[in-house]
Amino acid sequence: MELNINGIQHHVDVEPDTPLLWALRDDLAMTGTKYGCGLAQCGACTVLVDGQAVRSCVTPVEKVAGASITTIEAIEQDDLGKRVVAAWVKHQVPQCGYCQSGQVMAATSLLRQVPHPTDADIDAAMVNLCRCGTYNAIRAAIHDLASGSTDGGA
Amino acid sequence: MTNRLKKIFAVVIPASAVLAAGAAWFVTRLPASSFEKTGSQEEPSAQLVARGEYVSRLTDCVACHSVPGGAAYTGGLKMVTPMGAIFATNITPDRETGIGAYTLADFDRALRSGVAKDGHRLYPAMPYPSYAKLSDDDVKALYAYFMKGVPAVHQENRESTIPWPLNMRWPLAFWNVVFAPSDVYRPDTSKDAQWNRGAYLVEGAGHCGACHTPRSLAFNEKGTDSHSAAFVSGALIDGWFAPSLRNDPNTGLGRWSEDDIFRFLKTGRNDHAVVFGSMTEAFNNSTQFFSDDDLRAVAHYLKSLPGNAQRDGTPWKYEPTQAAVVQPAGRQGIPGAQTYMAKCSFCHGTDGRGQGQWVPPLAGAASSLVPDSSSSINVTLNGSGRVVAAGVPDSYRMPSYREQLSDGEIADVLTFIRSSWGNRQPPVAKGDVKKLREQTVPASSSPVILKTR
Numbered sequence: 212m213e214l215n216i217n218g219i220q221h222h223v224d225v226e227p228d229t230p231l232l233w234a235l236r237d238d239l240a241m242t243g244t245k246y247g248c249g250l251a252q253c254g255a256c257t258v259l260v261d262g263q264a265v266r267s268c269v270t271p272v273e274k275v276a277g278a279s280i281t282t283i284e285a286i287e288q289d290d291l292g293k294r295v296v297a298a299w300v301k302h303q304v305p306q307c308g309y310c311q312s313g314q315v316m317a318a319t320s321l322l323r324q325v326p327h328p329t330d331a332d333i334d335a336a337m338v339n340l341c342r343c344g345t346y347n348a349i350r351a352a353i354h355d356l357a358s359g360s361t362d363g364g365a
Numbered sequence: 366m367t368n369r370l371k372k373i374f375a376v377v378i379p380a381s382a383v384l385a386a387g388a389a390w391f392v393t394r395l396p397a398s399s400f401e402k403t404g405s406q407e408e409p410s411a412q413l414v415a416r417g418e419y420v421s422r423l424t425d426c427v428a429c430h431s432v433p434g435g436a437a438y439t440g441g442l443k444m445v446t447p448m449g450a451i452f453a454t455n456i457t458p459d460r461e462t463g464i465g466a467y468t469l470a471d472f473d474r475a476l477r478s479g480v481a482k483d484g485h486r487l488y489p490a491m492p493y494p495s496y497a498k499l500s501d502d503d504v505k506a507l508y509a510y511f512m513k514g515v516p517a518v519h520q521e522n523r524e525s526t527i528p529w530p531l532n533m534r535w536p537l538a539f540w541n542v543v544f545a546p547s548d549v550y551r552p553d554t555s556k557d558a559q560w561n562r563g564a565y566l567v568e569g570a571g572h573c574g575a576c577h578t579p580r581s582l583a584f585n586e587k588g589t590d591s592h593s594a595a596f597v598s599g600a601l602i603d604g605w606f607a608p609s610l611r612n613d614p615n616t617g618l619g620r621w622s623e624d625d626i627f628r629f630l631k632t633g634r635n636d637h638a639v640v641f642g643s644m645t646e647a648f649n650n651s652t653q654f655f656s657d658d659d660l661r662a663v664a665h666y667l668k669s670l671p672g673n674a675q676r677d678g679t680p681w682k683y684e685p686t687q688a689a690v691v692q693p694a695g696r697q698g699i700p701g702a703q704t705y706m707a708k709c710s711f712c713h714g715t716d717g718r719g720q721g722q723w724v725p726p727l728a729g730a731a732s733s734l735v736p737d738s739s740s741s742i743n744v745t746l747n748g749s750g751r752v753v754a755a756g757v758p759d760s761y762r763m764p765s766y767r768e769q770l771s772d773g774e775i776a777d778v779l780t781f782i783r784s785s786w787g788n789r790q791p792p793v794a795k796g797d798v799k800k801l802r803e804q805t806v807p808a809s810s811s812p813v814i815l816k817t818r
């Protein structure tokens with residue numbers, strides 16, 4: 212199976228129904244993407260497929276062969292992604308950090324779709340779980356990004 | 366007493382005595398078995414035992430005669446009827462608690478006529494009206510397997526909780542006269558051999574009608590073969606709506622090819638659906654073990670059963686997701702849409718089309734198109750059991766949402782699903798969710814899979 216991840220073509224030798232998350236973590240050793248529940252419940256495994264946030268634990272590799280996959284390892288190669296990470300640092304969002312690679316992916320996808328999200332938009336789109344309760348910091352960081360005060364170099 | 370009255374009594378009393386005696390004989394009599402003359406048998410060949418094991422996969426005895434954690438075929442499965450609960454029995458060859466003392470003829474009577482060795486009538490929860498169609502050869506093989514291939518386990522049967530007088534079994538003798546077919550499968554000479562094999566498997570051994578055929582007030586299946594339009598036309602059973610297996614364009618197999626049916630029964634999934642509800646067990650222990658030829662025969666036969674286009678109305682056609690649903694702001698105004706996007710869309714897709722054969726579509730699925738919403742509600746509350754195909758557990762499974770979503774949220778999200786993408790069913794009632802929540806339990810992620818070797 213050929214997968215385009217972070218702009219690089221990778222060959223993985225897996226069954227077509229293998230979850231993308233396993234291919235990333237076990238076959239390609241890209242462990243920035245986390246495993247939380249394996250049942251599409253938490254969002255820790257979120258990656259971008261053609262710019263859309265998807266949960267890699269419930270995405271068969273067969274479905275994304277040929278698509279452009281972005282993981283947390285390369286999110287800063289993207290302008291918007293870079294700004295999101297900077298805002299995350301500025302607002303000191305992560306606590307334990309386990310859910311945060313997924314949160315960053317979800318936020319990037321939201322801001323690409325809705326550059327100036329309202330609180331309601333954030334509630335609707337940011338449905339990843341965080342055991343540490345960083346929801347308020349996430350909201351503040353996203354508002355900050357929407358108002359444009361955080362640039363890539365911040 | 367006048368003479369006239371005396372005369373009447375003189376006739377009526379003996380006459381009713383004769384009638385009563387006749388009825389008593391009738392309701393306790395042992396029905397005929399083609400094996401009555403078969404004396405004590407010689408040791409069955411290993412080949413016959415193996416053949417019997419295969420037949421037991423076709424008939425799926427283990428589905429009811431085992432419980433999670435219990436030894437195979439020791440019974441105990443609770444079946445709830447409107448009158449009370451009954452429990453499947455021990456059918457291991459233990460002489461005291463199982464069927465070890467059964468002769469081939471006794472075994473045959475239980476299997477094909479629903480009469481136990483001591484003459485009591487079995488409840489038709491045991492699908493003997495279907496098994497009646499089994500061939501003598503298959504009955505013999507099954508007997509050899511149960512006597513020689515299954516380990517004996519001493520385990521007492523559980524009494525049913527049906528109260529007196531409803532627990533009297535003899536009226537079933539009359540039920541049998543009216544409702545239970547009593548003849549082996551007779552091939553339809555106007556059809557080819559593959560069709561006839563399929564009919565034998567679907568109507569007989571596989572007893573598909575036990576779940577998929579609607580029952581009338583007397584609990585009998587409304588049709589038992591291809592001549593009845595009610596046969597496998599879909600039925601509500603144990604909180605699931607077992608969909609039609611006929612060619613109904615929306616609610617049945619109208620859009621499935623023979624190959625689709627074959628793959629569904631062989632691997633548990635295809636592009637239209639993945640097994641869930643009670644079908645998971647039927648797949649895990651039964652259909653995947655059918656030979657390819659037998660599965661092709663089943664598919665061939667099912668595709669010959671006409672659907673009811675009138676009942677289904679306009680054939681389903683895919684319609685794209687409403688644009689507003691995809692917008693974070695837009696979907697908040699549509700009941701159920703936010704829950705769909707947050708809980709369902711990651712697997713079933715924002716377009717409702719699932720992910721190939723791995724995650725089933727909700728768009729155009731029989732469960733989304735059938736007026737009865739039980740299956741939609743049940744699978745959302747309880748998730749689906751683990752599908753184990755050829756020994757390999759599935760990668761993707763529907764989780765249980767009973768702890769996460771309220772009755773109202775489930776009703777809303779299902780209303781959304783059942784009215785999107787060309788699906789056109791009326792709203793799901795919150796009360797229906799509440800009722801099923803009380804009556805059901807979450808699916809187990811450790812399924813009972815019978816290992817026969």
Ligand code: FES
Pocket residue numbers: 245246247248249250251252253254255256257266267268269
């Ligand atoms: S690990 Fe994928 S959603 Fe939890």
Ligand code: FES
Pocket residue numbers: 304305306307308309310311340341342343344345
């Ligand atoms: S930061 Fe710990 S789980 Fe979110």
